Amino acid sequence: MLDRIAAELRKPVAGDDALDERIMHAVTARSTARWRRLARWLVRPQQLALAPAVLAVIALAVAGITFAVEHGIREVTSADALSSDHPQLVQFVMVDSSASTVALVGDFNDWDPEATSLAAEGANGVWAVTVPLAPGRHQFAYLVDGEKWMTDRNAPTTRVDDFGKPNSVILVSGSRP
Amino acid sequence: MNWSTLMLVCCVMLIPVSGWAQDERLVRRLDPEVREAVLALIDSAGLDRLPVEPLIDKALEGVSKGAPGEAIVRAVRDLRDALVGSRDALGRDAGEAAVTAGAAALRLGVTQAHLRDVAAGAGGNLAVRLSVLADLVALGVPDDTAATALLALSRAGAVDAQLLELRERVQRDVVAGVRPSVAMRLRLRGFPVSLPPRRDGGS
Numbered sequence: 332m333l334d335r336i337a338a339e340l341r342k343p344v345a346g347d348d349a350l351d352e353r354i355m356h357a358v359t360a361r362s363t364a365r366w367r368r369l370a371r372w373l374v375r376p377q378q379l380a381l382a383p384a385v386l387a388v389i390a391l392a393v394a395g396i397t398f399a400v401e402h403g404i405r406e407v408t409s410a411d412a413l414s415s416d417h418p419q420l421v422q423f424v425m426v427d428s429s430a431s432t433v434a435l436v437g438d439f440n441d442w443d444p445e446a447t448s449l450a451a452e453g454a455n456g457v458w459a460v461t462v463p464l465a466p467g468r469h470q471f472a473y474l475v476d477g478e479k480w481m482t483d484r485n486a487p488t489t490r491v492d493d494f495g496k497p498n499s500v501i502l503v504s505g506s507r508p
Numbered sequence: 509m510n511w512s513t514l515m516l517v518c519c520v521m522l523i524p525v526s527g528w529a530q531d532e533r534l535v536r537r538l539d540p541e542v543r544e545a546v547l548a549l550i551d552s553a554g555l556d557r558l559p560v561e562p563l564i565d566k567a568l569e570g571v572s573k574g575a576p577g578e579a580i581v582r583a584v585r586d587l588r589d590a591l592v593g594s595r596d597a598l599g600r601d602a603g604e605a606a607v608t609a610g611a612a613a614l615r616l617g618v619t620q621a622h623l624r625d626v627a628a629g630a631g632g633n634l635a636v637r638l639s640v641l642a643d644l645v646a647l648g649v650p651d652d653t654a655a656t657a658l659l660a661l662s663r664a665g666a667v668d669a670q671l672l673e674l675r676e677r678v679q680r681d682v683v684a685g686v687r688p689s690v691a692m693r694l695r696l697r698g699f700p701v702s703l704p705p706r707r708d709g710g711s
Contacts, residue, residue: 438565441533442572468609468639470569480573487646487679491615493566493583494575500646502639504672 418463419503423449423471425483428456430475437471437498439464444474470498531564538567542577549584558591559604562611590614597623602634609638616645622655629662636668640675647679648688657696 381389423435433449439462440446449458458473470489473481482488483499490497534543546567554560566587570580594610595602597620602610610623618641626637637658644654661671674695681691 436572438562438569442565442568444572467605467635468612468642485679485683487643489612489616490646491612493586494570494573494579496573498569500643502636502643502672502675504636504668 418465420461421464421501421503422459422461423473423483424457424459424485425449425473425481426456427458427475427481430456430458432476433458434474434477435460435462435471436474437469439469439471444477449473464501464503466503469501469503471501472496472498533568534564537571538580539577542567542580545577545581546584549581549588553588553591556592557600558588558595559608561604562591562608563588586615587611593620594623596620598627598634602627605635606638609635609642613638613642613645613651616642616651618642618645618651618655622651625655625659626662629659632662632666632668632671636671637662640671643675644678644688644692647682647691649678649692650689653689653692657692661696 425433427433434444435447435449436442436444447460447462449460451457452459471483473483475481480496482497483501486499486501488497489500492498534546538546546563550560550563553563563584566584567580570583575583590611591607593614594607597614598606598610606627613623614620622641623638626641627634629637641651641654641658644658645651658671661674677695678688678691681694682688686694
């Protein structure tokens with residue numbers, strides 16, 4: 332009995348000539364639809380169920396990667412700076428007996444006129460401030476009374492004047508003779 | 509849990525890691541139209557691996573000085589072009605500080621050939637040499653004189669501090685009224701430097 336069943340199962344299956352063609356057509360149609368299925372998946376809203384602890388781990392991982400990349404960029408930048416990467420204290424002095432306010436504005440304070448004010452040193456029109464500057468080449472100017480841009484007579488003036496108001500240049504080195 | 513969706517979300521969150529496209533300083537201080545044009549320039553510079561902080565600085569400088577939007581965009585574009593020229597002259601291995609200093613020198617009229625000459629000097633910090641070059645030219649020293657002197661000095665073993673000292677002394681002389689090329693030659697006395705002939709016709 333079992334032998335007869337097994338013999339029957341071992342017989343080759345007889346198919347018509349069009350069987351191969353129908354199989355290939357079905358496989359091809361499925362491959363084409365795969366791209367459409369992917370596109371539909373991308374635009375279809377998805378419902379996501381995650382444990383809070385898993386969400387926290389993912390958020391920390393993303394934040395950590397972002398910090399590492401940005402920190403890496405800053406590390407490379409600071410390594411390119413002149414000599415040491417320690418800020419140096421630099422004193423800026425200007426003389427203007429008619430000024431009411433003097434601001435130091437430069438690439439080290441985002442050109443923000445409100446970031447660094449000079450203090451009047453007595454009544455003889457001397458204004459001064461000391462700021463830490465990273466080693467490197469810096470451009471700056473003084474803004475007197477909120478409207479008059481002045482260069483530093485004791486520093487080189489950049490001859491490239493993009494905005495009609497030239498800047499002074501200071502070179503801060505991390506090394507000392 | 510749909511892990512495919514989760515992975516897609518994580519990938520999207522990681523895209524803006526550089527941060528310059530959303531620099532808060534530009535968002536806060538630039539008009540939207542100007543900001544869009546400036547950000548396009550900064551984005552292209554960043555993708556080309558050029559220093560972007562000098563470009564951001566330039567835009568902020570323009571805003572502080574009350575410059576019109578087109579002047580700000582033009583200045584950022586000019587600086588970006590100078591950064592490209594500096595990087596082309598110094599090579600892609602040059603650091604950001606060197607490329608930035610080289611760009612400043614190019615904008616003062618120094619040629620790419622002179623940048624390469626100064627970069628050929630051995631030892632020390634290239635950014636220092638290029639910064640001193642830019643400042644000497646800004647003081648009025650002819651660029652070929654300044655470049656030749658810096659190359660010869662670095663080959664003679666001058667350290668960064670000595671180059672900075674040279675710059676300060678030439679600056680003091682110029683402020684005191686000495687012609688820049690004269691000041692440069694005076695301060696180079698005693699060094700084994702052969703400078704090109706003077707072009708200013710003075711004594």
